Amino acid sequence: MKKIQEKTKKKKSIINIKYLPMDIPRIILLLSQPFLRFYKTDEHGNKYTEKLRGGAIIAANHIGFGDAVAIASLFPFRRTFYLVAEVVMNKPVIGRLLKGAGCIKIERKSTDIEAIRRCSEVLKNNKLLLMFPEGKIIRNDSGEGVKSGALLIALQSGAPIIPVYSEKKNHWYERKKAVIGKPFFPKDYCKGRMPSIAETKELTEKFAKSLDKCKKAYYNIFGR
């Protein structure tokens, strides 16, 4: 019986052909860690040393085009998928390259249930999903709200949402800084599998508060 169990046990391989287009940029990112010099802390200013296991949504603020690469480098040892708007993914060459690198297209202006499903599958396979809950680049503090899409994805998959806040460096020689907040579990606040309209509104507010807490922690620790 033991021999049969050993034979059927599949060995985990570090190299997976399916993820090769995603792994090549990851290796480059990993090798450039000494140059990026990311300084990551938790909400109390302590160095972030937690090992993130299982599927999770990384919800970060979006201030520039390089955000996806910058935030992905916070978790260099994890395969990360990215939720990218249709305006970028619909471009012929870039779109194909991004798809290979693990980007999932989302139609922001319509009910894109297929994207929600693809994201849930990624999370159920214990991968990370990086998304920007505001849905677009927000450069000034315009107070535009977060969208509820991340909540639906988190509820579908049971994954937590990890809020992250980071800003641009003031000088090129500075270390890039980020605050990684406490995981937020939407399923803890939802009675059924999918939220009611009132619950969605409440959850969105709670989610926005957790992101805001991360932002305030960043200003407290690093200043404006």
Next chain:
Amino acid sequence: MDKLSRLKEIFSDLFGDENKIKDINEQTRFIEDLGMNSIAMLSMAISIEDEFGIKFQNEDLKNLNTVGDVIQCISAKQA
């Protein structure tokens, strides 16, 4: 239980308001009559997928304007 009754249970969970769902029939429109937004539509679609064991495509959702449209779509997918 017929499809409309099962859908009414889904709407009951979605709205949490018995008064709103008691008059729901096949002609009820999601946006104009029930005031649903895109997130509510997605929540509804995901609940319907779980309840009826079907999978919606994005094209299906674009054509779902009334409860009757949903019932027709479910019947087509289950056939």
